[in-house]
Every structure is written in C-alpha cells, then in structure tokens.
Amino acid sequence: xxxxxxxxxxxxxxxxxxxxxxxxxxxxxxxxxxxxxxxxxxxxxxxxxxxxxxxxxxxxxxxxxxxxxxxxxxxxxxxxxxxxxxxxxxxxxxxxxxxxxxxxxxxxxxxxxxxxxxxxxxxxxxxxxxxxxxxxxxxxxxxxxxxxxxxxxxxxxxxxxxxxxxxxxxxxxxxxxxxxxxxxxxxxxxxxxxxxxxxxxxxxxxxxxxxxxxxxxxxxxxxxxxxxxxxxxxxxxxxxxxxxxxxxxxxxxxxxxxxxxxxxxxxxxxxxxxxxxxxxxxxxxxxxxxxxxxxxxxxxxxxxxxxxxxxxxxxxxxxxxxxxxxxxxxxxxxxx
Amino acid sequence: xxxxxxxxxxxxxxxxxxxxxxxxxxxxxxxxxxxxxxxxxxxxxxxxxxxxxxxxxxxxxxxxxxxxxxxxxxxxxxxxxxxxxxxxxxxxxxxxxxxxxxxx
Numbered sequence: 001x002x003x004x005x006x007x008x009x010x011x012x013x014x015x016x017x018x019x020x021x022x023x024x025x026x027x028x029x030x031x032x033x034x035x036x037x038x039x040x041x042x043x044x045x046x047x048x049x050x051x052x053x054x055x056x057x058x059x060x061x062x063x064x065x066x067x068x069x070x071x072x073x074x075x076x077x078x079x080x081x082x083x084x085x086x087x088x089x090x091x092x093x094x095x096x097x098x099x100x101x102x103x104x105x106x107x108x109x110x111x112x113x114x115x116x117x118x119x120x121x122x123x124x125x126x127x128x129x130x131x132x133x134x135x136x137x138x139x140x141x142x143x144x145x146x147x148x149x150x151x152x153x154x155x156x157x158x159x160x161x162x163x164x165x166x167x168x169x170x171x172x173x174x175x176x177x178x179x180x181x182x183x184x185x186x187x188x189x190x191x192x193x194x195x196x197x198x199x200x201x202x203x204x205x206x207x208x209x210x211x212x213x214x215x216x217x218x219x220x221x222x223x224x225x226x227x228x229x230x231x232x233x234x235x236x237x238x239x240x241x242x243x244x245x246x247x248x249x250x251x252x253x254x255x256x257x258x259x260x261x262x263x264x265x266x267x268x269x270x271x272x273x274x275x276x277x278x279x280x281x282x283x284x285x286x287x288x289x290x291x292x293x294x295x296x297x298x299x300x301x302x303x304x305x306x307x308x309x310x311x312x313x314x315x316x317x318x319x320x321x322x323x324x325x326x327x328x329x330x331x332x333x334x335x336x
Numbered sequence: 337x338x339x340x341x342x343x344x345x346x347x348x349x350x351x352x353x354x355x356x357x358x359x360x361x362x363x364x365x366x367x368x369x370x371x372x373x374x375x376x377x378x379x380x381x382x383x384x385x386x387x388x389x390x391x392x393x394x395x396x397x398x399x400x401x402x403x404x405x406x407x408x409x410x411x412x413x414x415x416x417x418x419x420x421x422x423x424x425x426x427x428x429x430x431x432x433x434x435x436x437x438x439x440x
Contacts, residue, residue, distance in 0.1 A: 060337040060377040061358055062348045085394050090337050090344035091352070119424035123392040123410045124345040125352055185424030188352050218421045220352025262355045297351040297358060334351065334358035 002279050003272040004312030004319075011047045014277045018042050021274070021281030029228075029248045031289050034281060038330050042284075045322050045329075046277040053321045055328045062335035064091040064263070064299050066129050066192045066224060071097065077118045084124040090335070093129040093190055094118055100133040101173045102142070108177055112184035119185035127220055128181040129190030132174065132205050134197035137166035144169075147233065163200035163234045167207075174208035178219075188220025188262065195252075196226035198233030199244040202252075206239045206259040213260030223256045224265030224301060225249075228286045250289035257296055263335070266290060267301040270311050276319050280308035280326050287331060297334035300327050307336070340386075340394050343369070343376035346418060353420045368418050389417055 001007055009017075018039050026033040034042070045053060055061075068089065069079025076094060083089040094115055096104060104111055111128070118126045138146040144166045150159035178189045189212060195202040209221050230252065232245025239255050247255070249266040256264040268283035283300075291298060305311035308323035327333045337344030343365055350361035362373040369389070375381040386393050392410030393401060405413055408428060415422040421437075429436025 058374045058377060060342075060344075062337055062344060062351055062361075063339075064348070084339055084345075085396075088339040088341045088344065090339045090348040116424075120408050123407055123414075124339055125348050127352070182423060183427075185427045187349070187423055218353055218423065222352075262352050294357065296355045297361075332358075334361075335348075 001272070002270045002274050002276065002310050004310035004315060006316075007275065009275065009277075011043070014046050014275070015039075015043050017275045017278040018046070018281040021278035022285045025282040025285040029286055031248070031250075031285060034285055034288070034330075038284070039281070041330060042277070042281060042326055045326050046280070048322075051318050053318070053325050055325050059328060061328055061333060062090045062297070062299070064093070064127075064190075064222065064335055065089050066093050066190055067095055067099070068092040076114060077121060080118050080122055080124075080126060084122055089124065091125045091127065091188075092122065093127050094186075095129045099130050099192070100136055101130045101170065101177050102133060102136045104130055104177050105173050108180045111177075112180045115181055115184040115186050119187075125187040125220065127188030127190050127222065128177070128186045129192050129222075130177070131193045131196060132170055132191055132201050132208075133193075134163070134166055134170055134201040134204060137169050138162065142166070142169075160234050160236065163198075163237075167200045167204045167237075170201075170204040171208045171211070174204070175211055178208070178212050178216075182216055182219060186219075188222060190222040190224065192222075192224045192265075193226040193267070194223050195230050198231040199237045200234050201226075202230050202244050202247075202255075203237045203239055206244075206255055209256070209259040209261050220263070221261045222263040222265060222299070223259070223261045224299070225252060225267040228266070228268040228283075248289075249287050250293060253290040253294060253298070257294075261296065263297045263299050264290075264294070265299045265301050267306045268308075270305050270309070272311050276308055276310065276322065280323055283308050283323075284326065284330055287327075291331045291333065294334075298331075299335035300331070300333050302327060302336040337377050338379060340392060341379045342382045343385075346391070346414065347376060349414070349418060349420060349422070365418065389413060391417065 022033040080092045147159035194205040230247040350356045390405035390413040426436040
C-alpha cells in the first residue's frame with residue numbers, strides 16, 4: 001500500500017487498481033490513459049511475488065541521489081564516499097540538513113570547503129543540492145509579508161507583490177550559493193522540490209537556472225519538482241510568456257528545458273490509502289506525455305512518498321524495485 | 337548503472353555536462369572507451385577498461401591500486417577521455433599554475 005503496509009491482492013484486484021489509477025490521473029491532467037499493452041506490462045511487474053525485481057541487463061539507468069548519505073555514519077564527505085564506493089551510485093550530492101538555499105547562504109564558505117574536499121576524494125560527479133524554498137522569505141522566517149496570511153484577508157494584490165519580491169531574493173540566493181559551489185569545484189547544482197511553494201517557487205528556479213546556464217555552460221543543473229502540479233499561489237506568473245500555475249509534467253519539462261537545465265526530475269506524490277499498483281499507474285500516466293517530448297535527461301523522483309514508492313521510513317524493496325522497473329521499461333526514463 | 341563499479345559515473349557526466357539523454361550518453365561514452373554500450377554496465381569489462389585508461393577503480397580489501405590514478409587524479413583522465421571539461425580539474429590546474437579554465 002501507499003503507506004508501506006503489506007496487503008495480499010489477487011491478480012484481478014491489482015489489474016483493477018492499475019486501471020483505476022490511470023483513469024483517475026488521465027481525467028485529472030487531461031491526458032491519455034495508459035494503453036492496454038502498458039497496463040498488461042505493469043500487471044506482470046506488480047503481480048509478481050518476487051521480493052526484488054530489476055530491468056534487463058543493459059537497460060540500467062543513471063541513479064542520481066538528492067540528499068546523499070545519512071549523516072549518522074561519519075562526516076558528509078565520508079557519506080558521499082560510501083555512496084560512491086559501497087552503493088555504486090552514479091552521481092552524489094553534497095547537502096546540509098537545513099536544505100534551503102537561504103539557509104546555506106549564511107554558511108556558504110564552509111559548504112564550499114566541504115565541496116572542495118569532496119571533489120578531491122570522489123571520482124563520481126558531486127553536485128550541490130538544496131530546496132528553493134520560497135516560503136522562507138515570508139514572515140516570520142523572512143522579511144516579506146506572508147502571502148498565506150494576506151490571501152485569506154482577500155489582499156490578493158499584496159499577496160502577489162510579496163511573492164514577486166520573495167522570488168527576486170530567492171534567485172539572488174541561489175545564484176550566490178551556486179557561484180561559491182562552482183568556485184569550489186562542484187559538478188552541478190540541484191534545485192530540489194522546486195515549486196513546493198507554488199508558481200513563484202518554480203519561477204525562481206527557472207530564472208536562476210537560466211542565469212547559471214549563461215554563466216556556466218559546463219555545469220550540471222538539475223531541477224527536481226515537488227509535485228505533479230504547479231500550484232497557483234500567485235496565479236499569474238509567467239516564464240517565457242507562459243503561465244506557470246497549473247502546469248503538469250509535460251509543460252514543466254518544456255519550461256525546464258527552455259531554462260537550460262541538464263536534468264528534469266518529475267515528482268508524483270503518493271496516495272497513502274491506495275495500493276502501489278494504483279499509484280504507479282497514476283504516476284506513469286502523469287509523466288508519460290513529458291517523456292514523449294523530452295530532449296534532456298529525465299530522472300523521475302522514485303523515493304519515499306513519490307513515484308510509486310510508499311510513504312514510510314523504510315520503503316519495502318519490492319515496492320522500490322517494481323516502481324523503478326516500471327518507469328524504465330514503460331517510460332524509458334534516463335535515470336532516477 | 338553501478339557508478340564506479342561500471343561506467344555509471346561517466347554516463348552521468350555526459351547527462352550533466354552535455355545534457356545528453358541516456359541512449360545518446362551511453363553511445364558517446366562507449367565510443368570514447370572503445371567498447372559497446374552493453375559493456376558500460378558490466379563490472380568485469382569496465383574494470384579492465386578503467387584500469388587501462390586510468391579512470392579510477394574502487395579500492396577494497398583484495399584490490400587496491402595506490403600506484404594508479406584515483407579520485408582527483410582519475411578525473412584528469414576522465415576529462416581527457418570523454419573530451420569534456422570537469423570543473424574541479426580546471427580549478428586544480430588554475431591553482432597549481434597549469435592553466436585551465438572552468439568556463440571551457
């Protein structure tokens with residue numbers, strides 16, 4: 001189940017959940033449901049009793065890792081080395097526990113020093129990651145009037161102005177942190193859970209991405225999303241003349257590509273009350289239109305609470321491996 | 337893909353640096369290494385290739401190679417083999433007076 005609990009289901013029950021999952025998301029996002037062949041393929045994957053499943057030899061994809069390491073088995077650089085040398089991760093990420101560009105700005109020299117040490121010791125690409133986290137700029141955490149308090153008071157114009165102001169500050173902070181990380185040798189910058197605070201959050205990520213791409217043509221830039229849908233907290237913000245509020249993965253990807261990112265990470269959240277079969281059909285249906293136009297690598301978020309993986313502290317291996325196999329074989333993703 | 341056990345880190349670099357999708361990135365790396373895309377996820381095949389080209393291998397109990405390129409050293413060879421700029425390599429060269437430009 002989506003909450004990680006074990007249930008026994010018949011093949012017919014799994015089939016019914018797959019069909020319902022794709023129909024629900026197709027209706028919600030106004031996209032086509034999965035084809036019968038795709039549903040049959042998913043049924044084979046999800047009706048298996050195997051604890052672990054995998055793609056065919058030769059079909060392996062790149063595994064990037066936001067939030068690499070646990071911080072409980074040594075220092076952060078040792079975490080990166082462990083992921084590189086024990087787990088065989090393809091791309092690791094240095095990060096700090098206050099996973100926000102605004103927070104990192106105050107400590108950027110020390111973060112840069114850790115990046116420099118990591119670059120000396122790791123062979124695998126090391127990117128630096130954090131959340132754009134637009135909400136941090138509103139009161140009481142930041143200097144700007146809180147748009148979540150202004151909106152219920154019907155102060156719509158003031159709420160919109162506050163988000164625009166916060167957006168500018170966020171872009172400056174991402175740019176500032178990225179400059180220091182590039183100076184320290186970073187291979188890439190990750191903007192993780194972009195859009196978590198809505199369209200202003202997404203706009204800041206896209207704007208910062210375009211600025212960084214112009215300065216650093218070689219730099220890996222990953223934009224991972226917070227959700228399958230961009231919330232219209234502002235409602236009228238645009239990037240390249242297109243309204244960001246209400247965008248589903250296909251349009252999110254078009255914007256991310258236009259901004260110059262290297263990697264797009266779609267995220268589809270889990271319904272904890274439904275089976276993993278229902279959730280994977282829903283997630284693949286949302287993301288499939290994006291894969292049909294992708295010109296850059298797509299690394300689907302397949303982890304705790306997103307991408308068909310249950311929301312629980314220790315996701316079962318059968319759930320994680322089934323989801324991974326499904327995304328690779330049906331959507332032909334480039335990584336996760 | 338297996339990271340440094342295979343060629344996962346090399347394919348990842350092409351995705352990051354050149355925005356290549358997976359199939360294109362695998363074909364590019366295989367061409368540069370003189371192997372097939374299928375070899376890229378084969379730990380046995382890649383161990384030989386990585387040693388021959390100085391691309392770094394994983395040190396563990398029964399196989400340590402302190403006399404061969406590893407870590408930052410290996411990244412000099414990866415940049416040359418894949419014909420891509422690696423930021424920390426360019427910074428290293430700048431700071432020890434060997435030239436280099438991270439805007440390459």
